[in-house]
Amino acid sequence: MEWENITVRANQYIKVKSLKVSIPLLTDDDCIEFKTKNRELIHLAVNPTISHSWNWEEWHTHLTAVLLADENIPITAKCLFEHWQTNTTKYEVAEFVECSISERETYKFRQAEKQYEMMNGNTKFAVKNYKELRANTNLLKPYITNFPIFS
Numbered sequence: 066m067e068w069e070n071i072t073v074r075a076n077q078y079i080k081v082k083s084l085k086v087s088i089p090l091l092t093d094d095d096c097i098e099f100k101t102k103n104r105e106l107i108h109l110a111v112n113p114t115i116s117h118s119w120n121w122e123e124w125h126t127h128l129t130a131v132l133l134a135d136e137n138i139p140i141t142a143k144c145l146f147e148h149w150q151t152n153t154t155k156y157e158v159a160e161f162v163e164c165s166i167s168e169r170e171t172y173k174f175r176q177a178e179k180q181y182e183m184m185n186g187n188t189k190f191a192v193k194n195y196k197e198l199r200a201n202t203n204l205l206k207p208y209i210t211n212f213p214i215f216s
Contacts, residue, residue, distance in 0.1 A: 066198050071164055071172040072111040078169040079108050082160040088132070088142075089150040099122065100159050101137040108195070110156035118192035125151045145200040 070081045084107055088097040109115055109131070116124050128151045133143055164172065182190035 066194065066201075068108040068198065068202075069111055069175070070104065070107045071168060072158075074161070078164040078172060079158070080095065080164050080168060081111060081158050083107075083158075085157040085159045087104065087157070089153050090145060090148045091102055091150055092148050093162040097119040097142040097149070099135075099137050099139070099142065101135055103131075103135045103137065105131055105199070106135065106156070108198075110158075112191050112195065115192050115195050118189050121152060124202060127157075174185060 071078060083100055083102045085098065085100050088105065089097055089190060109128075116128070119127065129146060129149060132138060132149070132151070132154075133146060179190060
């Protein structure tokens with residue numbers, strides 16, 4: 066199992082290479098915006114039902130940790146993490162390529178599997194796969210180990 070990065074956009078199967086992420090701030094009408102190639106964030110963007118399976122506080126805490134670990138967010142933005150409205154985080158595809166025929170077929174098979182699970186009452190199938198994938202990858206290092214305090 067690996068991080069998913071394929072979705073459908075304008076009736077075209079695409080492989081997402083990067084995202085533009087926007088995180089609104091609580092204190093004003095401003096927001097944090099950055100571009101990232103973080104494979105876990107791309108996975109979350111193409112699988113939005115993952116967030117629906119968590120209660121709000123757990124999701125906020127989890128997504129905040131994932132975002133803080135992303136090296137593409139400026140340190141000034143990370144300093145405002147207590148102001149982030151993670152429940153309204155938006156993802157926009159920044160860069161993509163068209164999928165090959167085999168990638169498209171694999172994607173359709175995986176989506177059919179998810180649909181089957183959903184129709185049979187397994188509404189937590191995507192989040193279960195995500196948690197297993199996350200547990201089996203060392204993609205995310207603890208944030209504190211690479212926090213540039215004096216940058």
